Amino acid sequence: MIYRPIALVIALVLAPPVLAQDAALPEWRAADDYAAAAANVDPALAMPLINGDPEATDKAWACASCHGDAGQGAETIPRLSGLSVGYIVKQLHDYKTGVRQNNNMQYVARTLTDEQMAALGAYYGALDAPPAATPSLGGDLERGRMLALEGDWNVDLPSCFTCHGPSGWGVGQAFPAIAGQNPSYIHAQLAAWKAGSRANAPLGLMQSVAAALSDDDMRAVSDYLASLPPPQRLPASR
Amino acid sequence: MTQDHHEEEPHGKTVRRWLYAGLGAVVLLAGGTAVVRTGAVPRALGLAQAPGATQEADARKTRVRETFEEDIARLGPDGVELASLSIPTDAKGYFAPPLESEMPDGEDGASIRRGRDIFLNPGANATDYVGNALACANCHLNAGRLANAAPMWAASGVYPKYRSKNDQINTMEDRITGCFTYSMNAQDGPTGGPPPQGDPIYKDVESxxxxxxxxxxxxxxxxxxxxxxxxxxxxxxxxTRAKATFDENCSVCHGSDGQGRQDQNGRYAFPPLWGPHSYNGGAGMSRVSTAAGFIYANMPIGKPYSLTEQEAWDVAGYINAQDRPIDPRKVTDADAPVAPAGPPSASGTGTVVPAN
Known part of the structure; x- marks a missing residue:
């Protein structure tokens, strides 16, 4: 009999975080709002986070220590350079609220303020790192090209570029650049969408896409995207 | 003797036991390996790699097209009988159109390829006759291949055909003229109209x-x-209900303002659904029932049939209640390109001029 009140207490303690997480599930529009907010934030605010606080002894969590000096990333660590600002900021918020899961990123995002996240988005979104990715997963590039450009409509699979833009350089704030991204990162994300461990896409679009892909397809499309140039700043917008 | 016998028997038993154990181990190992090779265990546990649905469907499509191509190459009294020729179909039972790899070489192939490029990007490849940001492939999905998205393989054999829309026999060229006139809103393009009759654009698109x-x-x-x-x-x-459905399901791609989205090079990824860069009031898509059917079967992209029929009707009504270029048959004043707000049928006061 005594267990019932205990169970009740446990349930009451657990309920608020669970409900809070549901309430925090961000609408895709958040990316637009974040981008708008980031336009008013000084990207210099991000510098201590990126290079590490000069006062601090532990600089292991500086962004650049994993994402590289130019935001180019490596292996399963994504290239951030040139991604849409709203997308980057939304991912940081999603890590902070636990909507997107990754031990390292949830650890670093937990203390970030809205303003710091906005500054990080503005900083990395404006970077223009040279191409750094190369195909490395042994994927079938021709198959990858087909999936990226045409999709596979036998299984209701639109092409990557339908949403991520005709060059894979991203569209708006909700559809990030995928061209020139590190293949191991793309592959890991596709696998996570398929397994359900990543689920923060608008309308569940990426879950639907990844569900149709075999591992061979994932490696093929990851390697193909890595063979493309990443988004470049146009001379006019410099 | 007895003692020896007693001593030997346990010893023999031990040897035999080891032998049996060894044999058993080999059998188990071989059996286990065989079972693992078949992949039955992960399948039974639901842990298997997805069976590559994409590749299976592709393999089927390729197989039926290859069989078809081989059969028609050997049609005749000494080869394949006409009666045994089958229609290539995909895994869902729809006609399976030819693969890109089947495109012929030579002049025919060149024309087919030019037509495909116009179909995918008329703004770049038929610039003079396009007055908006749309492409044929925006409504005829997968480059005109997708069933229930007005596939071109289903339209090809239908024309010439009588249509009440213009009360005359329509050829395929007439239909394509209509696409330029209404869906591509040629009135706002560089030449102010569709390609002239007999233009190579028609030949290529028809090819x-x-x-x-x-x-x-x-x-x-x-x-x-x-x-x-x-x-x-x-x-x-x-x-109110329709707008909520639109905002929830459509605006992530087409924008809350319905104006589509471009990449940083200014190329449209998602087409504008109304406004000056969309289809005009004479386009097939401006009919709510047509748009509802398209949306129901195809939108959001990659999630076909995910909306209810009611939601598809609502969204189609919402989109077609917005401002868009006026039906050119309804204007005599060419300087009035955008219709006033409201359903297309309520717009325009000019004389009705027959199409084509």
Missing amino acids: YIHWLATGAPNRVDLPGAGYPALDEPAMAYDE
Whole structure:
């Protein structure tokens, strides 16, 4: 009999975080709002986070220590350079609220303020790192090209570029650049969408896409995207 | 003797036991390996790699097209009988159009390829006759191949055909003229109208369309033609409800303002659904029932049939209640390109001029 009140207490303690997480599930529009907010934030605010606080002894969590000096990333660590600002900021918020899961990123995002996240988005979104990715997963590039450009409509699979833009350089704030991204990162994300461990896409679009892909397809499309140039700043917008 | 016998027997038993154990181990190992090789265990546990649905469907499509190509190459009294020639179909039972790899070489192939490029990007490849940001492939999905998204292989064998829209026999060229005039809003393009009769653009687009129908029966209403016809909606149009459905399901790609989205090079990824860069009031898509069928079967992209029929009707009504370029048949004043707000049928005061 005594267990019932205990169970009740446990349930009451657990309920608020669970409900809070549901309430925090961000609408895709958040990316637009974040981008708008980031336009008013000084990207210099991000510098201590990126290079590490000069006062601090532990600089292991500086962004650049994993994402590289130019935001180019490596292996399963994504290239951030040139991604849409709203997308980057939304991912940081999603890590902070636990909507997107990754031990390292949830650890670093937990203390970030809205303003710091906005500054990080503005900083990395404006970077223009040279191409750094190369195909490395042994994927079938021709198959990858087909999936990226045409999709596979036998299984209701639109092409990557339908949403991520005709060059894979991203569209708006909700559809990030995928061209020139590190293949191991793309592959890991596709696998996570398929397994359900990543689920923060608008309308569940990426879950639907990844569900149709075999591992061979994932490696093929990851390697193909890595063979493309990443988004470049146009001379006019410099 | 007895003692020896007693001593030997346990020893023999031990040897035999080890032998049996060894044999058993080998059998178990071999059996286990065989079971693992078949992949039955992960399948039974639901842990298997997805069986590559994409590749299976592709393999089937490739197989039926290759068989078809081989058969027609050997048609005749000494080869394949005409009666045994089968229509290539995909895994869902729809006509399987030819693969890109089947495109012929030479002048025919060149024309087919030009037609495909116009189909995918008329703004770049038929610039003079396009007055908006749309492409044929925005409504005829997968480059005109997708069943229930008005596939070109189903339209090819239908024309010439009488249409009440303009009360005359329409050829395929007439239909393409209509696409430029209404869906591509040619009135706002560089020349102010569709390509002139006999223009090479028609030849190339028709080459592509006709090629897509390679192996499809002529003058047959094929399954998957056009868009599905939906039953009349249960609920009357309500703008608040329709807008909510649009915002929830459509605006992530097409924008809350319906103006589509471009990449940083200015190329459209998602087409504008209304406004000056969209189809005009004479386009097929401006009919709410047509748009509802398209949306129901195809939108959001990658999630076909995910909206209810009511939601598809609502969204179609919402989109077509917005401002868009006026039906050119309804204007005599060419300087009035954008219709006033409201359903297309209520717009325009000019004389009705027959199309084409």
